[in-house]
Amino acid sequence: MNYASYVAADGSHTWGIVSEGTAYDLGPSGLNLAPSLGAAVERGIFGTVGEEFRNAPARPEAEIEFLPSITHPGKIICIGVNYRSHQKETGKAEHQKEQKAPTIFTRFADSQMGHLQPAQMPASTNEFDYEGEMALVIGKEGFHVAEADAFDHVAGYAAYNDFSVRDWQLAATQWTPGKNFPGTGGFGPYLVPAADLGDVNELTLETRVNGDVRQKASVADLYFTIPQLISYVTGFTRLSPGDVIVTGTPGGVGRFMVPSGLLSAGDVVEVEITGLGTLRNTVELVD
Incomplete structure (x- = not known):
C-alpha cells in the first residue's frame, strides 16, 4: 500500500x-x-x-x-559513502576496509521537499549534485537496538534524493552545510510499509537525469547493512517513531563523472526504487 x-x-x-x-x-x-x-x-x-x-x-x-513523506521528523540521520560502488569512485574503497563505523551527518527537516517539487539549486554554486538513496522510517522507539532486532523497528521505506551543494559540503571535514540548503532533500512520493516489501536487499535503486541512467545498484550493495545502521545509530541516540535514516547513495554521482555530470537548472532527476515508486524533482535556480 x-x-x-x-x-x-x-x-x-x-x-x-x-x-x-x-x-x-x-x-x-x-x-x-x-x-x-x-x-x-x-x-x-x-x-x-x-x-x-x-x-x-x-x-x-x-x-x-x-509533501515530504514525513514532513516533520524529529531526526534525519544520513549515511555517507555506504555503497561499495560509491566507495570505489570516491577512492575510499581501501579506507573502508578498515572503517569500523558508518559516516554520519544530519539533515534538517525544513530542507526537505516532496515529489514533483523543485530541487532548489542556489545561485552561489556551480556544484549541485544528486544522490539517489533509500530512506527508512522508524516505527518503534529504540535505544541500543541489537542487529537481530533492528528490522522490528522499521515502519516503512521511501525513495530519497540527497541533493548536495558540493563546494559547501567539501569546504571542511564536516558535510552539514552542503546537505541542508532549502529544497534539497527530496522524499517520496510514497512511504511503503516494510511488511509490503519482503527482503529489501532484493530492491534495485536507479537514478536518472533527463532520462539518462546515472546510478543503478541493488540495496544488497550497502557496505553497512540496515541492521548495522540501526544498531549503530541507536548506540548514541534514541530513535523515535517517524525518525528517518537515509541509507547512502551508489556510485554514479555527477561529481565523479568524466566529463562532469553535475546538475544545471532545468534538469529532471528521478530516483526509482523497486516497489517504492519514482521520486521526480526538477532543478530550479534560486537566489
Whole structure:
C-alpha cells in the first residue's frame, strides 16, 4: 500500500493512501485517523488501514501536491559513502576496509521537499549534485537496538534524493552545510510499509537525469547493512517513531563523472526504487 503526505483541497496538510491513481484522504480533511503521516506512524496506524480507506474523500493523484513523506521528523540521520560502488569512485574503497563505523551527518527537516517539487539549486554554486538513496522510517522507539532486532523497528521505506551543494559540503571535514540548503532533500512520493516489501536487499535503486541512467545498484550493495545502521545509530541516540535514516547513495554521482555530470537548472532527476515508486524533482535556480 502506498501512503503519502500531500496538500488537501482546502490548502491544509494531510495524508492518505494512493491507489490506482487516486489519493484517499485519511487526515484531518478526510477520515481524520491521525493529523499527519508521521503521527499515524507514531500511533501504529501506518500499514494497518484496510479497505475502509476507499470510503475517504478522494482526488485524482495527478491533482495533488506532494509533501515530504514525513514532513516533520524529529531526526534525519544520513549515511555517507555506504555503497561499495560509491566507495570505489570516491577512492575510499581501501579506507573502508578498515572503517569500523558508518559516516554520519544530519539533515534538517525544513530542507526537505516532496515529489514533483523543485530541487532548489542556489545561485552561489556551480556544484549541485544528486544522490539517489533509500530512506527508512522508524516505527518503534529504540535505544541500543541489537542487529537481530533492528528490522522490528522499521515502519516503512521511501525513495530519497540527497541533493548536495558540493563546494559547501567539501569546504571542511564536516558535510552539514552542503546537505541542508532549502529544497534539497527530496522524499517520496510514497512511504511503503516494510511488511509490503519482503527482503529489501532484493530492491534495485536507479537514478536518472533527463532520462539518462546515472546510478543503478541493488540495496544488497550497502557496505553497512540496515541492521548495522540501526544498531549503530541507536548506540548514541534514541530513535523515535517517524525518525528517518537515509541509507547512502551508489556510485554514479555527477561529481565523479568524466566529463562532469553535475546538475544545471532545468534538469529532471528521478530516483526509482523497486516497489517504492519514482521520486521526480526538477532543478530550479534560486537566489
